[in-house]
Amino acid sequence: MNWTWFHKLASPPHFYRLAGRMTPWFGWPAFLLIAVGLYGGLVLAPPDYQQGDAFRIVYVHAPSAWMSMFVYATMATASAIGLVWRIKLAHAVAAAAAPIGAWFAFAALTTGSLWGKPMWGTWWVWDARLTSELILLFLYLGFIALRASIDDRGRADRACAVLAIVGVINLPIIHYSVNWWNTLHQGSTVTKFDKPSMPFDMLWPLLAMLLGFTLYFGAVLLTRLRGEVIRRERDASWLREELAR
Amino acid sequence: MNLAEFLGMGGYAVYVWPSFGLTLILLIHNVRAARRYHASAREQAMRRIDSSRKQP
Numbered sequence A: 001m002n003w004t005w006f007h008k009l010a011s012p013p014h015f016y017r018l019a020g021r022m023t024p025w026f027g028w029p030a031f032l033l034i035a036v037g038l039y040g041g042l043v044l045a046p047p048d049y050q051q052g053d054a055f056r057i058v059y060v061h062a063p064s065a066w067m068s069m070f071v072y073a074t075m076a077t078a079s080a081i082g083l084v085w086r087i088k089l090a091h092a093v094a095a096a097a098a099p100i101g102a103w104f105a106f107a108a109l110t111t112g113s114l115w116g117k118p119m120w121g122t123w124w125v126w127d128a129r130l131t132s133e134l135i136l137l138f139l140y141l142g143f144i145a146l147r148a149s150i151d152d153r154g155r156a157d158r159a160c161a162v163l164a165i166v167g168v169i170n171l172p173i174i175h176y177s178v179n180w181w182n183t184l185h186q187g188s189t190v191t192k193f194d195k196p197s198m199p200f201d202m203l204w205p206l207l208a209m210l211l212g213f214t215l216y217f218g219a220v221l222l223t224r225l226r227g228e229v230i231r232r233e234r235d236a237s238w239l240r241e242e243l244a245r
Numbered sequence B: 001m002n003l004a005e006f007l008g009m010g011g012y013a014v015y016v017w018p019s020f021g022l023t024l025i026l027l028i029h030n031v032r033a034a035r036r037y038h039a040s041a042r043e044q045a046m047r048r049i050d051s052s053r054k055q056p
Helices: A004-009 A012-044 A053-085 A088-120 A128-149 A153-180 A200-232 A237-244 B003-011 B013-054
Strands: none
Touching: A004 A012, A012 A053, A012 A088, A012 A200, A012 A237, A012 B013, A053 A088, A053 A128, A053 A153, A053 A200, A053 B003, A053 B013, A088 A128, A088 A153, A088 A200, A088 B013, A128 A153, A200 B013, A237 B013, B003 B013
C-alpha cells in the first residue's frame, strides 16, 4: 500500500492549509443540521405519552453524551497513533480534542440532571451511568491538567497519550452501564440491534442533531488544530511564509 | 399551538429551556474559544518572527 498520501496529510504546512479549507465544509452542514434538528425537536415532534414535553431534553442530552464518548474515542485513537508511529500531528489532535470533549461531558451531565429532576425526582444519583459519565469528565480534566503541568511538549504528549488510552476502559462501561447494573437511567433508544424504539417523527430530529453535533466537532477540532500546529511549529520556515501571506 | 403553550412546554419549561440554552451557549463558546486559540497562536508566532528579524 502506498502511504505517501498519509505522510503528506500529516505534514504540518499541508495540514494547516487543508484544515483551513475543510472547516466550512464541516461547519455549515453542522449549523444547518442543528437548526433543523432544534426546530424538529422543539416544534414538530409530538410530546411523549409518558414524559410529556420533558422528553425534548433528549435532543440536546443524547447528542452531548454521544459526543462526549465520540470525542474521547477520537482522542484515544489519535494518542495511540501518536505513540506507535510517533506522529506529532496525532498528539496535536488529542490535545485539541480534549477541551471540546470536556464541555460535551459537562453538557451531558447538566442536561441529564435537568431531565432527572422532573422524571426521577432527583438531580443526581450515584448509579453506574451517571457516575461513569462523571468519571469521563474527570478523565478529560485530568488529561488537560497533565498536559498543562509538563513543560516539555514531547513528554507531555506521551504522558497524556498513556492516560487517554488507559481511560478508554470507561467507554464500554458508560455504554453498557444501563444493561449491566440497575439504574434509574433509561436503556438505549437508538443504538439497539432491533428497531429503534422511537417513532420516526421523534427520531429524525434526534438523528439530525447527532450528525450535526458530530460535524460541529469536526469544524471546531480543525480550528483548534490549526492553533495547535502553529504553537508546535513556531520556528518552522513554512510558518514564516504562511503568516507573511 | 400558540406561543404561550410552546414556551410553557407542558409545565416542564424550567427544565427544558435551561437544557437547550446551556447546550447552545456551550456550542457557541467552543467555536469562539477555538477561533481565539487559533488567532492567538498566529499573533504569537508573528511577534516571534518580528522580534527575530530585529535581532539577527
